[in-house]
Amino acid sequence: MSLIEITDVRKSFGSNExxxxxxxxxxxxxxxxxxxxxxxxxxxxxxxxxxxxxxxxGSISVAGAQLMDDEVHLKAxxxxxxxxxxxxxxxxxxxxxxxxxxxxxxxxxTPRPVAEATARKMLERVGLSQKFDAYPDELSGGQQQRVAIxxxxxxxxxxxLCDEITSALDPxxxxxxLAVVRELAAEGMTLLMVTHEMxxxxxxxxxxxxxxxxxxxxxxxxxxxxxxxxxxxxKQFLGLH
Amino acid sequence: xxxFTTWDILRNLLLAARWTVVLSLVSFVGGGIVxxxxxxxxxxxxxxxxxxAKYYIELFQGTPLLMQLFIAFFGxxxxxxxxxxxxxxxxxxxLWTAAFLGEIWRGCVEAIGKGQWEASASLGMGRxxxxxxxxxxxxxxxxxPPTVGFSVQVIKxxxxxxxxxFVELSKAxxxxxxxxxxxxxxxxxxxxxxFALCWPLSKSSQILERKLNVAxxxx
Numbered sequence: 001m002s003l004i005e006i007t008d009v010r011k012s013f014g015s016n017e018x019x020x021x022x023x024x025x026x027x028x029x030x031x032x033x034x035x036x037x038x039x040x041x042x043x044x045x046x047x048x049x050x051x052x053x054x055x056x057x058g059s060i061s062v063a064g065a066q067l068m069d070d071e072v073h074l075k076a077x078x079x080x081x082x083x084x085x086x087x088x089x090x091x092x093x094x095x096x097x098x099x100x101x102x103x104x105x106x107x108x109x110t111p112r113p114v115a116e117a118t119a120r121k122m123l124e125r126v127g128l129s130q131k132f133d134a135y136p137d138e139l140s141g142g143q144q145q146r147v148a149i150x151x152x153x154x155x156x157x158x159x160x161l162c163d164e165i166t167s168a169l170d171p172x173x174x175x176x177x178l179a180v181v182r183e184l185a186a187e188g189m190t191l192l193m194v195t196h197e198m199x200x201x202x203x204x205x206x207x208x209x210x211x212x213x214x215x216x217x218x219x220x221x222x223x224x225x226x227x228x229x230x231x232x233x234x235k236q237f238l239g240l241h
Numbered sequence: 242x243x244x245f246t247t248w249d250i251l252r253n254l255l256l257a258a259r260w261t262v263v264l265s266l267v268s269f270v271g272g273g274i275v276x277x278x279x280x281x282x283x284x285x286x287x288x289x290x291x292x293x294a295k296y297y298i299e300l301f302q303g304t305p306l307l308m309q310l311f312i313a314f315f316g317x318x319x320x321x322x323x324x325x326x327x328x329x330x331x332x333x334x335x336l337w338t339a340a341f342l343g344e345i346w347r348g349c350v351e352a353i354g355k356g357q358w359e360a361s362a363s364l365g366m367g368r369x370x371x372x373x374x375x376x377x378x379x380x381x382x383x384x385x386p387p388t389v390g391f392s393v394q395v396i397k398x399x400x401x402x403x404x405x406x407f408v409e410l411s412k413a414x415x416x417x418x419x420x421x422x423x424x425x426x427x428x429x430x431x432x433x434x435x436f437a438l439c440w441p442l443s444k445s446s447q448i449l450e451r452k453l454n455v456a457x458x459x460x
Contacts, residue, residue: 085356102364103365
């Protein structure tokens with residue numbers, strides 16, 4: 001059984017169908033890059049996996065937890081998949097440490113000392129242990145995004161969803177975030193990332209999924225997808241003619 | 242005819258001003274509690290709850306406070322319930338204050354970006370947890386200046402309760418005028434006392450606004 005099973009998922013916003021039947025199975029430890037034009041549905045797909053969007057048809061399950069539209073099921077699902085956003089979305093009223101500790105204490109009822117120890121460990125992992133007491137607005141974008149990664153990791157998810165996590169960063173800050181992601185991948189974390197970093201996708205990912213007009217248009221190992229695209233749409237997207 | 246010194250007048254007005262302060266506090270605290278309930282209804286996932294809060298707010302914001310006082314005072318009397326003036330005054334002011342505070346606070350909650358809801362949801366927090374630990378702490382910073390500012394409206398609103406016979410500052414002003422025949426002195430002093438109550442609040446609202454630096458630190 002796959003870790004993440006996406007079966008015939010359809011999603012409409014009003015009369016506009018953004019996902020037109022997506023099937024995708026993700027094995028544990030896989031690192032998947034979802035690429036495609038804006039409006040192709042890639043972000044929506046990612047948000048559906050974590051229940052931030054409801055789906056109109058089909059099913060999604062993560063390690064046995066089904067996506068359903070009630071708080072109990074959503075919570076069970078969200079404990080298994082963490083999500084990292086383009087805009088970081090750190091809690092500005094809490095310190096870096098507070099950001100990483102909050103959900104552990106509130107959702108998992110972890111006692112404060114344990115949560116703090118975990119938070120320090122996770123911040124260490126993303127190279128920001130010295131920023132424990134800083135506030136988010138004192139950090140650079142790259143640092144904020146690394147805190148967001150630590151915050152997601154502190155919940156010990158079995159998979160991470162990354163929604164264009166480097167798109168809001170200045171070019172020189174992209175590398176530090178990608179380095180963290182690369183390390184996670186090497187440690188065997190299951191990752192699903194929507195990304196425009198083609199080089200990163202080629203180097204790190206085990207599979208590349210090209211989405212076009214709400215469907216998985218082409219998928220395969222990066223070597224194949226990037227060097228030998230089959231469809232005209234992917235060729236055009238990659239700039240090959 | 243008895244002569245009244247200015248001190249006599251002022252002393253009596255100040256004694257009555259206590260009731261203005263008490264009524265304001267009761268309205269503000271009570272209105273705050275009911276307003277918080279309204280806020281939660283207003284942003285609830287349930288359509289019926291949202292609709293209820295919306296119509297409540299529209300009703301109380303769309304009718305004069307004076308009419309609300311009359312209805313609380315005379316209306317309940319029609320059903321054989323004898324409502325003392327203080328109760329009608331307190332009740333009407335609480336409900337009126339709640340409508341405004343609920344709406345002010347809704348605006349503050351909605352000013353918090355969608356990303357904060359999504360990030361906390363993706364970490365597994367339930368709706369109440371999101372409100373308590375993520376949204377409200379941020380919304381409160383924005384809410385402090387307009388809330389303190391509105392408390393001035395509440396204080397001035399209590400003046401209307403004089404019409405249903407509640408003896409607070411304004412009513413005392415009328416009573417004292419009737420005894421002294423010095424309306425200008427009396428109402429001048431009444432106005433000064435109101436000003437002494439309201440001005441520090443307005444001022445602190447401004448200071449708080451600058452201190453919390455709402456425009457710049459909120460992102």
